[in-house]
Amino acid sequence: MQNLAERKIQGKLKYIGSAFLELLKKYYFVPIGLFFLHKALHIAPYTSISLTSKIYLFMLALVCFTVYEDIRHDIKLVPFLLLCIIFFIFIFYANKHGYAFWGRILRWQIKKGFVINLNPVFSSIPFNDGSFARVYKSETLTWFFRMVYNNGFVLPVLLVLYRSALIMDFKKMLRYALSAHVLQIFLISPFYLIFHLQEVWYVLGQPDGLARHLSSRSAAGITLNCFPSMHTSICFAMFLLVLRERNKIFKFVMSFFCLSVIYSTLYLEIHWVLDIAAGIILAIIAVKLSDFILDKLKMLIQKPLDKFYYKNVKTIYVDNYYLDTMKN
Structure with missing residues (x-):
């Protein structure tokens, strides 16, 4: 008993x-x-x-x-975790050393000189200074937009990467990373090497909207590389991809954050209107290019993915391509 x-x-x-x-x-x-x-x-x-x-x-x-409805259940955990470890080592390394690398590029640019000076051209275009975004200003708005701008270059990308890891979607992680800094650094660098354009407040002789208390020499170097606006291109690319997510709360909060960063560049007199427009175009190109790269990559490595990465995969053979009947 x-x-x-x-x-x-x-x-x-x-x-x-x-x-x-x-x-x-x-x-x-x-x-x-x-x-x-x-x-x-x-x-x-x-x-x-x-x-x-x-x-x-x-x-x-x-x-x-906000991840529940987006979690993938067709992924093998161990291969996914191994890929995540490698991926985030790269991301953390880039996050730690990226600004130093960018600083070296700026110093190299200053030594080499510039091909085309856009300061007089952009300052002469009506409404290009984004004055309409500053019709109403307050201490609270200024505090808010400083906060989102100062966190708008890296944080939108990190948040969506962490969420993609939680839902076990490595393809989304790659798409977000490619659409952000990975591809955009290469797409935007030729513009920064060719065009000399500085921040709105500096060119127009206004106070620094970010209140950085820069010396004249520091301001001349830090206010470079405005065309296109990379704050805009990064955040608009994340905005376009976030719209593909299922969860409405996550889409709303991240969309508000990303669009607020873009608006802050006008409110704080950082970027010109044409910088914003060019940044939006660059973001669209980066997203489309990342979609193209991942689609081509999937065709090349579909067999090993089906064997080692996905579980319980049922495939049919059509026109020399494996079409997964379980995956999106």
């Missing part, structure tokens, strides 16, 4: 353990989101911690709580 009772207890414990693991497997994003939310709420009262850090944690929590 004692052995029977022990077996029943062990069976119940095994059942509870299996049910817990199944629940965790299905809703793994909830404890991760609760962790970030707890951290955000914990540091919220401390004035010594930057507002950027607080908002970043709240955004990470939001990202976690």
